[in-house]
Amino acid sequence: xxxxxxxxxxxxxxxxxxxxxxxxxxxxxxxxxxxxxxxxxxxxxxxxxxxxxxxxxxxxxxxxxxxxxxxxxxxxxxxxxxxxxxxxxxxxxxxxxxxxxxxxxxxxxxxxxxx
Amino acid sequence: xxxxxxxxxxxxxxxxxxxxxxxxxxxxxxxxxxxxxxxxxxxxxxxxxxxxxxxxxxxxxxxxxxxxxxxxxxxxxxxxxxxxxxxxxxxxxxxxxxxxxxxxxxxxxxxx
Numbered sequence: 211x212x213x214x215x216x217x218x219x220x221x222x223x224x225x226x227x228x229x230x231x232x233x234x235x236x237x238x239x240x241x242x243x244x245x246x247x248x249x250x251x252x253x254x255x256x257x258x259x260x261x262x263x264x265x266x267x268x269x270x271x272x273x274x275x276x277x278x279x280x281x282x283x284x285x286x287x288x289x290x291x292x293x294x295x296x297x298x299x300x301x302x303x304x305x306x307x308x309x310x311x312x313x314x315x316x317x318x319x320x321x322x323x324x325x
Numbered sequence: 326x327x328x329x330x331x332x333x334x335x336x337x338x339x340x341x342x343x344x345x346x347x348x349x350x351x352x353x354x355x356x357x358x359x360x361x362x363x364x365x366x367x368x369x370x371x372x373x374x375x376x377x378x379x380x381x382x383x384x385x386x387x388x389x390x391x392x393x394x395x396x397x398x399x400x401x402x403x404x405x406x407x408x409x410x411x412x413x414x415x416x417x418x419x420x421x422x423x424x425x426x427x428x429x430x431x432x433x434x435x436x437x
Binding site (some may be wrong): 212214243251252253255266268300302313314315316317318319 | 328358360365366367368369370373413415424425427428429430
């Protein structure tokens with residue numbers, strides 16, 4: 211157990227729908243990062259939050275949004291889903307933002323299947 | 326966005342063989358990280374490197390921070406079946422400590 215908890219583990223939904231993925235960071239970590247990993251693809255950085263504030267944006271679509279709550283858990287909202295959004299979505303956390311002595315700790319991911 | 330050049334893309338080896346993979350960048354990095362991802366799981370940090378020339382081991386794994394600060398290497402000695410997975414390099418560019426840059430991974434298969 212990495213200490214980063216992601217729910218749900220699996221999600222199957224129809225095109226056009228909206229889903230919410232949840233992440234609880236490791237205890238004490240202030241930064242949360244969201245990544246998308248499609249089949250045979252590397253990790254695509256989506257967005258980062260640090261202590262409740264958006265800190266960095268990657269290749270995140272306008273249909274996607276995220277937030278980090280006062281208790282530091284984060285949610286990734288995916289709307290108007292398309293077949294191409296099917297992927298593994300990972301959350302990672304770290305103690306602070308940027309370079310640290312701990313790297314990122316990843317959760318086990320949410321596998322999203324859009325049918 | 327920027328990505329690291331990781332090679333080889335995939336490897337298929339016999340149990341007991343040594344493995345080498347590397348990661349290169351066109352710009353200078355001040356941190357290199359090596360992760361392993363097993364099927365159905367998130368990446369797990371194996372080794373972190375913070376200084377040029379640094380050589381760090383974690384069991385049968387050894388990684389080095391290249392002298393030029395533009396590359397890093399990961400070696401696995403005496404491979405075993407549980408080494409199977411995708412190995413990712415990642416790093417922080419010296420000019421931007423906020424964004425972790427990733428390689429596309431090296432997929433390792435070990436034949437028992």
